[in-house]
Amino acid sequence: MSSYLSINESKLKEANGYWTAREIAQQPDMWLQTTEQVNASKEKINAWLKPLLALDDLRIILTGAGTSAYIGETLAPLLNIKNSGKFEAIATTDIVSSPKQYLHKNRPTLMVSYGRSGSSPESVASVELADQCIEHCYHLVITCNPEGELALKAASSENMFALVLPSPTLDQSFAMTSSFTSMIVASLSIFQPDEEQLASAVLASRGLLGEGLERIKAQASLQTKRMVFLGSGGLQGIAKEAALKVLELTAGDVMSYYESPLGFRHGPKSLVNQKTEIILFSSSDPYGSLYEQDLYKELVNDGIALSVTQLNSETLNIPKKIDDVWCALPYILYCQIIAFFKSFNGGHTPDNPCPTGEVNRVVQGVTIYRLENTESEECH
Incomplete structure (x- = not known):
């Protein structure tokens, strides 16, 4: 019988902690698989990305909600050392609530969107707001879910490119673990690889x-x-x-x-x-x-x-x-x-630590409101 984090599979399932333990333990393997997948797609990625990175005034926004937002916050300081400060980490939750403060109409922008599911309301709305507010906007989607809204949208959008990570990174547990670290590794493999x-x-x-x-x-x-x-x-x-x-x-x-x-x-x-x-x-x-x-x-x-x-x-x-x-x-x-x-x-159920539903695996209950632009109040 398999065990994860030194606990056998049956005990983990009994405690509703199987997926969390498994997904924590699988991470080193996922980083290697993610790197292999990025390398296998390098020609396509570079063909789409290199013309954008060559733009002198390109702005690169690393974005996501919650755990996914922290990917950008972890990456941006290092990536900026060798990229002249082009990278900014801005949470989708900030973009959605205050788009006019964060989106620059006349600055070419590459928005890198992170999402385990790729279907959270703020993730989808941030892409739509960026397209509405920015004259020349492009989207690199890094996600774990081929059926997520962002991945599907990218398939039919010329200004979007989706990188879908290996299927085990789509965590089944409530908390993001291997999805978080694998999206970090994917980003490094694209922008600053170091085997x-x-x-x-x-x-x-x-x-x-x-x-x-x-x-x-x-x-x-x-x-x-x-x-x-x-x-x-x-x-x-x-x-x-x-x-x-x-x-x-x-x-x-x-x-x-x-x-x-x-x-x-x-x-x-x-x-x-x-x-x-x-x-x-x-x-x-x-x-x-x-x-x-x-x-x-x-x-x-x-x-x-x-x-x-x-x-x-x-x-x-x-x-x-x-x-x-x-x-x-x-x-x-x-x-x-x-x-x-x-x-x-502590007697909790790691795979679903909030069974009463106040907090959900994919955020629910968010109403997205239409942004109306006026001459005096448009994205700058």
């Missing part, structure tokens, strides 16, 4: 799922009421996603928070008490890591928090120094495992 760094991230992550699993399970057994995740630069996107995973999978029983290491002192540090766990994501940047190390020492010396954990290349056995965006993969895997076991041990 060596991917291999290091895969190796470290397999270590976490193997010999590192007992350590993570022990940490997850701590009697926690609050969890704090701290990351700088693109790692703040991972901090947001880690906080969301804990909140989702424990149905709010463990409250979570995210911040940057420097921002944490400016008020949020007040939430630390004897029931608070803190996880600090270390940057590969020597300069930025100085500030993270200072805060880590301060939190340990305070002696208030239940635990303070610093994740870095040494603690995760990453064989070589890799960029933050590649470190993000084993970092979020570590936190997904913690969130799963806090849910599992």
Whole structure:
């Protein structure tokens, strides 16, 4: 009988946690499959994408809702280092509610839309609003669902290109896990491929799922009421996603928070008490890591928090120094495992932690309103 996260399949199914555990555990394999799929489609992708990337004034918006929004927040800082600041991370939820603040009519724009289902109301509406507001707009859809609205729309639209990831990345569980990380890998494979760094991230992550699993399970057994995740630069996107995973999978029983290491002192540090766990994501940047190390020492010396954990290349056995965006993969895997076991041990049902339906796998209950343009109030 198969087992995932060291729990046998029958027990996982009994606890309604089978899909979450399986999808967390499959991620290193999914990253390799995703990279292979992108490479196999490289000729088509480049034929569509290269003319756009050659535009001097091109604006690239990385967008999604919830977990999918954090993909862009994780990627943009790294991608901008070598691309002259063309990349911006803007959530679809912001675009839909305030399109005139975010969409520039006369600036050629490539909107990269992320979506596990590709059918959330804001994802579809953002594409339509961008086409309405921007004179020259193009859409790269990265999704896990070939039958989603965005993938189907792309098939019949000249200004759209859809990349559908391997079928197992279409998570069946409530929480996005392998879909999130695989969409990150797909983006890197397109915009900034690095097979060596991917291999290091895969190796470290397999270590976490193997010999590192007992350590993570022990940490997850701590009697926690609050969890704090701290990351700088693109790692703040991972901090947001880690906080969301804990909140989702424990149905709010463990409250979570995210911040940057420097921002944490400016008020949020007040939430630390004897029931608070803190996880600090270390940057590969020597300069930025100085500030993270200072805060880590301060939190340990305070002696208030239940635990303070610093994740870095040494603690995760990453064989070589890799960029933050590649470190993000084993970092979020570590936190997904913690969130799963806090849910599992707390008597929740990880595959559907909110069975009463207030929160859904694909967002429901969103009314999309028509945007009426006037001469004095049009997208700028």
